[in-house]
Amino acid sequence: MILRSFSTRLSLYGLVGVGAAAVHAITLLVLGLGMPLWIANPLAFLAASFASYLGHSRFTFRTETGGQHFARRWLILQYTINLAVCSVLPLALPAWLPTSAEVGVLVFTPTVLNALIWSRAARFSLRRRQRGRVAPLRHADDLGLSHAANTAIVALAEAGQLDGTSLLVNGPAASEGAEAWLSLAEHRPTLQLCLHLCLTEGPPSAAPELIPDLVDRQGHLHCSFGQWLLLSLLPRRHPRRVRVVSQLELEIDAQIQQFQALRGNSSIALDGHQHIHLVPVVLDAVLDRAGTAGITWLRSTDESLPTGLPLRCWWQACRDAGLLKWLILQLLSWRAQRKIQRCGLTTNGGFAGVLFTGHMADATLLAAWRELSSLEAKAQNTAPLLLAHPSAPLNQDLADAGFTVSQAFARSAWRQKEWRALEALTIIPDQWSE
Template identity: 85%
Template sequence: MIPRSLSTRLSLYGLVGVGAAAVHALALLVLGGLMPLWLANPLAFLAASLASYLGHSRFTFQPETGGQRFARRWLILQYVVNLTVSGVLPLALPGWLPSGAEVAVLVFTPTALNALIWSKAARFSLQRRQGERVIPLRHADDLGLSQAANTAILALAKAGQLDGTSLLVNGPAAAEGAEAWRSLTEHRPTLQLCLHLCLTEGPSSAVPELIPDLVNRQGHLHRSFGSWLLLSLLPRRHPERVRVVAQLRREIDAQIKQFQALGGHGSIALDGHQHIHLVPVVLEAVLDRAHSAGITWVRSTDEPLPTGLPLRCWWQACRDAGLLKWLILQLLSWRARAHLQRCGLSTNAGFAGVLFTGHMAGAPLLAAWRELSSLGAKAQHTAPLLLAHPGAPLDQNLADAGFTVSQAFAASPWRQREWRALATLTPLPDQSSG
């Protein structure tokens, strides 16, 4: 039985705490002779935090963790919180407190915070070990962007390694991709085709003269994700926002009609190229026509941080700005969730594919798969969605068709790596702990 008696847990917590304190003292004694105290103490404290992290996961909370380590994020959280509290708390104490009370506050505040952090870490581990397992949906974006993208996506779908794709209706190979996908659905009717709303590049679907603020001289959409986001910050009655939103609505309507003409019959599932659909001003325009256009599902990018990743992968996420993109889209998804619920639209229960955008192969792909598999089912939500961008070697210049932003991305050898990774990804959830 998982719960331990309070006395047993307190005893183990105390023993681990004493051990961590001993590690802190010993490390401080050794390092203090080699470097200044201001540098030696944080390093010694890090050693103590590591001892506490290992001790509590292996002994105090062994029933919850199964003897495995906590996810590393809890070690980082504990270390940062304790350093911050240790530095700020002495300065924040009122001067009228008796010295005995000050000592008690300085000693027991970090202790209480640590108990809270490790308890939450234990519950997190338990949920990952015992939660209901689901099979994530494997999804590929950019069908229609090029023959290279079509080749990879269609091959994966034929092999049963994809559950859905998103059609870029203004892509150079959209008609061919849509036709081939329709042929596949005759044998696999559960395959999903989504409208991949595009507002940042490629030819417009609406008449360019009707949307002058959205296109350049060549009639190609050119407003960036950042530009749309800044537009969302303007007051609703600001002249520029009113003018651009009117044109935005025309372009969305035109892309919906084009999607339906290419075979997207029935209810519409919608997402966005570069996740543009989550930008507030765009999402509002989509939701305003959800009922009339038959939009019933909109993708969210609520992506849990995966566990068990090598540190080099986290460095890659920081270096490639994946962590920054993740944070921005987490905030936008959080904002969108209430709007989708209010409009009666469904969405996916979880997502992976922003943090390591364009590099969904190897350790990031497997870690994301494990994480999504452990999320469990949610009412009024579809299964978690694993996103990748597979493609064959690119043999055309997409910039000629107005897809300047996507050219380097589509030409990267990572498109083939993602194709190979999806082709060998097991359809069964990995039961190992991250």
């Protein structure tokens, strides 16, 4: 039975391979009539790659995929690797190699690589289909930033469309937001309120004269994410790092105290405005006081790439630097997770909201939901987190309160789109997985 299954799989693989080769040849002949060979051949190879992508997912590895196509990332990977190998391999072969052996290497190397890539793609598809379904937690950032943000976040929570939010204790409407949320939590104790640590804008919680390196002439926090990241690269005993870290610790302590004053004394779940808590120098300062401050949870932004999105969404992610933010925060999250684990804190077992930050609506929201729902539950982690920034139309100038960086973001019409998208998000268990 095993031999029969293997022979069937091998036969299907061969048939799809022959079909892809035919597509390559026909496309090359047609394109070669009107364009140079060096352009026609890569395009023909792309057509052949697409044919094998569809054929192997629908036929060769149908058991693993259930008849659905592979995630598009495998097509991109296969095409990129094969182009690179086909370009470099002829140059790398030794001159003394016989012609027959050279032809064999050039023909069979891509064949072996393709077999490995499509086999990995099939296992990836099988894991996604077999994983236990986990309902993600829907989370909104920036409670307290404005009355408009408070309105949307509280309305979503009242409708049962949010599981948690993060409070900007230095926001212009922090007291209003905290009071409204805590009133809701009396009837829904599972609602989570996190401390949204803010170090890049807004008024400080510590006395400005105690943190001169952290504030500008107007007395507002002004160090950007990039500046905090650069500070992390300085040696630990560098005079500037030592001086700024001591002020950073004062500001973190003051924001924790302000959060406890608004919410009451209990364990603290913490994340960061603009994900500042993941910057190494900030993360270390937070973890150093986790025990004394009662911090038990830190947010991770370890975000899997979603599948099934139209190409326009990926173009938007590249254009708006979402892909760059995702890459930076992936690296910082991977580094942070080890430290969080060593300190005995918990974190979320999945995340979505950086790659398409500010545009979590429509296709991107649904794709993120499906991706998080397919993740395997981990005992040491909380449920995956779906992050958005909903808000009603902004009717105040946040720059006056020191939130110049957030002004344009908060005014965007996407804040209302995210509100409506979360409001309309219907959780149907049978649709959790692709």
